[in-house]
Amino acid sequence: MSTDIKKGNGQAAATAPATSNFLRAIVEADLQAGTYERPGLPSVITRFPPEPNGYLHIGHAKSICLNFGLARDYAGRCHLRFDDTNPAKEDQEYVDTIIDSVKWLGFSWEQDGTEHLHYASDYFDQLYSMAEYLINSGHAYVDSQSAEDMAANRGDFSRPGVDSPFRTRSPAESLDLLRRMKAGQFKDGEHILRAKIDMASPNMNLRDPAIYRIRHAHHHRTGDTWCIYPMYDFTHPLSDALEHITHSVCTLEFQDHRPFYDWIIARCLEGGFFQQPVPRQYEFARLNLTYAITSKRKLLQLVEEGIVDGWDDPRMPTIVGMRRRGYTPEAIQLFCERIGVTKSDGWIDMSTLEGCLREDLDPKAPRATAVLRPLKLIIDNFPEQLRDACTAPIHPHHPERGLRQFTISRELWIEQDDFMQEPGKGYFRLYPPIGDKPGNKVRLRYGYVVECTGCDRDADGNVIAVRCNYFPDSKSGTEGSANYKVKGNIHWVSSHDALEAEVRLYDRLFSDPQPDAGGRDFKLALNPSAKEVVTAYLEPGLAAAMPDDRYQFERHGYFVADRVDSVAGKPVFNRVVTLKDSWGK
Template identity: 80%
Template sequence: MSNDNKSPAAAPASNFLRGIIESDLATGRHASRTDANGNPLPQVITRFPPEPNGYLHIGHAKSICLNFGLARDYQGQCHLRFDDTNPAKEEQEYVDTIIDSVHWLGFDWNDGKNQHLYYASDYFPMLYAMAEYLIGAGHAYVDSQTAEQMVAARGDFNTPGRDSPFRTRTPEESLALFRRMRAGEFGDGEHVLRAKIDMASPNMNLRDPAIFRIRHAHHHRTGDQWCIYPMYDYTHPISDALENITHSICTLEFQDHRPFYDWVLERLAEGGFFKKPLPHQYEFARLNLTYAITSKRKLLQLVEEKIVDGWDDPRMPTIVGIRRRGYTPESIQMFCERIGVTKSDSWIDMSTLEGVLREDLDPKAPRSAAVLRPLKLIIDNFPETLVTECSAPVHPHFPERGVRRFPISRELWIEEDDFMEQPAKGYFRLYPGNKVRLRYGYVVECTGFDKDETGRVTAVHCQYFPDSKSGTEGSANYKVKGNIHWVSAAHAVQAEVRLYDRLFADPHPDAGGRDFKQALNPASMEVVQAWLEPGLERAQAEDRYQFERHGYFVADRKDSKPGKPVFNRIVTLKDSWAPAKG
């Protein structure tokens, strides 16, 4: 069953980035720009620039929604660019999953005329040529210190750095060395090309940062053509300028890098490589979500140590993980819009994300019955060969979606907690002598139960009232407080159901540098053999349902097969976690 019903989109909220863009549009800051063919460019061009060294996570989703959303709302373009300048850590597998994840979230880089998909590695020849220009203009030099010597000479926040003894090399000498680096004459780390700025700068990022290093490694796209690779902080502004980016939006940790971003573009503009106005970098607060970690290193540790079942484990905060869990792209977009965009760090509680998810799923998900912890209910006075049809709405708030029909027979499955031998105070479900309504069916009265040799209840017995069926006139004659769900034992669909919960029991699992694995939630996954309403055997991968009383569930996109479904719990109907503090 397809779930095509869309939730209403959230209206874009105002934020400081929208204010900047609207001011630029009002003043025409980027109105006169043209591409290489003289065609006018959009006044808003953003980009999402992941490094293909891992799987994207929920934090990246905020950046994706922000960059693509701004371009969409201001009739601009958003580019997908892979900053693939570190061959030792990057793989085609990560490129492929990033492309798939951005598409799944609902965004595209095709503006109808061009595919705005770019790779920093395509710019390697230009990045090299610009580095040669910087050397010739006296803005860069080849340093031959060891890595340890450079670190020691860099100083710290209280101590200015010391000039390298190679800083006075002539441009001709540095250029000759740089070309020999390019030719592969040196080993990794023997030389590095550095920008010549100010070793005494209070901003550590301006203390002659490296812009090219030697690395003899196979690149997933360029193969072995290069043995020197540009640094990210050098590549990033140049890539933005080459792509005519207007608003380069980064997270706050890049704020101190902005002066170098500007320095690179100003120097290259002086050399005639770029025209003004140049791209400008703006920073916003990254997404900090409680009960989750987003460190690629720690996520990799979870995978490699088999604490989770791969990058797409439904408990992982990766986009492939939350997709497999059953989240919808609309819920992620709505969440990112709701939390807003600010310049100050804060924590967003997981309950906020889950609340938006429930809001999105509620109007979309058809209803169904499922018994997760089955207990046999035998209606002793129901004829053994009789099978009667019951019906219920596909969705209680949308009658136009029709009804679903399912059988009731003598033996049913009910939830084991719908029966108590000795009822607690306020318990209104089955116990000896009490009446309940079988949801959408008959009223029954509990008459007894069976136990095995260990004292475990194995079956509950009851009598039904033939004139009490829901939807008939006689049903009004029966007033009961309890209402339980059920499935016919002879007709139910058996299925594996995975009850997922938060991966961590602590809202800040890696706070203070502690071992985040100590905060793992031992109840983050439970696998049960459940009985489902007939018809669910036809569920297709990623079909979502509300299992009444239990929550929202999705047919697993990897393991579920027609006729043999596997369901993941997406989220419970109500939040059972207290809001996190701090």
């Protein structure tokens, strides 16, 4: 998928890149047949219809990329439509974050200067008119059973349902009750409007499904105008038809809902509310990602119980969390394209997502030096006041991006694991003299070759500083450097001008690839090492890092200046992903 995101403005090519996406074959067949050729409308109109009752997650990203991507690739348009029919659970906060997340992912619902941003609540008047029509045409009735009786009479997969005693109500009586429901004369649950289909249907969704319920709740857009609200299965297909959607794409759990989708559109088509052609629903397998959960209820539990630091915690699979972690829109798009679209459920390993992230960041991220677990290195024969200039490429594969500059001094910070008092086989970093054998030599990256002479310990025997001598003619980039052949090459920062910074080492939130499989308590699979906060020393140029700036910290991985807690001159860094996939190794 191109990282140049078009806006569905009719300029995109009508051919799509090859990928495992069965929906493209359907769209292309419809285009060839002229199925949706209508005056003034694109031949492909899709929609992304979230309910504003939570934050979007990586599973939603797949649907976003699919719906907006199809519209873009086939010169169509994609609508953003909020399914806001359950006021008790919805809030403007969720509307705002969903809009922001879709835009951040690189997509737009604008076409030719018109924004196709819609709400189910936009259609409340029309939906209510359709409900009255269904009653008058004998396709709906008001049921006054209790919720318990309705559930009992619905039957199950082994026995048919039983007709409600109110199923034979006259249209006039049902219409009167519906209007009184709308007027607020009844309590929640006292009556409900149901479609009249077939209580013996083997498809439970056709056993007279509810289409309107009483709910005395304040709506974030319509206020207290309504006290009855349409059900999702009623609202969704009719909203699609009102918006001239061509391909209504949803996940596999809605496959059994498709007969009702077709039924309700057909009935309202008979009533003259729509014209042919009408939308068709197609289902695809949802994203199941290892080492993550995407249940809104469980994600809310993580937030409310303080297990994570909010919806935008970088360990969360929410779009806001991934954005704060340092993911890029291009990496997520690449991932969604790479995993394809199928009709069969399966698991996608987290390493696939992380691989797409590395692939996107590697050519983009400038390099930098960071010491995450610092240990003092003292070069005893280095002039105490000398600050010797060193340079390194901003990006090793893009010399045109220039050099970064820093200095080397007598005292440096190195990584703790770059020194070992008793080295094992194959250890080529610093270690002290052993018997008659001198200490090991290593190259300080972009600097000099040094030879370890010993170390300092505190009263408890802990190493607090490593000591060495340097070879003045060994500086990188000089002729003399070729005279020194060493196997070890370690990174460092000068203690006199290093930037002290908080660095948060994030990892996968769960240690089990399927943390909630089989009804298990997912909290038992939490990874205790999913977040570690260290005080690190960074090369001084990183003081200029702005929120969302991404870098490769050489040897460590990719890091981003936290978009919330970073301030001018004092960035806080999050680890985005390690350089290689070493999970479980």
